[in-house]
Amino acid sequence: KQEVTQIPAALSVPEGENLVLNCSFTDSAIYNLQWFRQDPGKGLTSLLLIQSSQREQTSGRLNASLDKSSGRSTLYIAASQPGDSATYLCAEMDSSYKLIFGSGTRLLVRP
């Protein structure tokens, strides 16, 4: 059974710091890797999608990388702000086009 793991489970940083969230997956044949943001009690907002043939994607202060050979993805957040506080979920799309999710990293950016 394919698994997705996110480390750390929680992270607290001061405003302005650059940070990296980690995601590892066991499926060597993923179709894509997606990063989502979830605010408390809300649905998921898509942040970045990296196709299996790509190595990274960027959107504003966010940069996501994908290394299929090591089964790892990272989400880099530059110059963090209190508004970035949320839970960040990664998910890999398997060969049946289903998303398999990690448990998320809960981020708190302190003013």
Place this chain on the structure above:
Amino acid sequence: DGGITQSPKYLFRKEGQNVTLSCEQNLNHDAMYWYRQDPGQGLRLIYYSQIVNDFQKGDIAEGYSVSREKKESFPLTVTSAQKNPTAFYLCASSRSRQANYGYTFGSGTRLTVV
């Protein structure tokens, strides 16, 4: 604006009752999905449908049922056979079988057993 609408936002179920969660999308997506989220955990797939009149079980389908009679709608029924239904339920849609296209999620329904 296109999107996914889930209703109700909050739902309370008595022991032994069946309840139905609504999910409607106007994105013209073929594929729709139901996920369950428990506190501090990721999302687990309940059921999914790649096309109208067809659906498949996900990882935790026991105690749940779905239908897909229209492209726009994918309701989820939580039956009395689901012994621990209290959770946050999320519906999503996407273009069917396209790896270069992401999922769009609804805002969720929080179900509580009373």
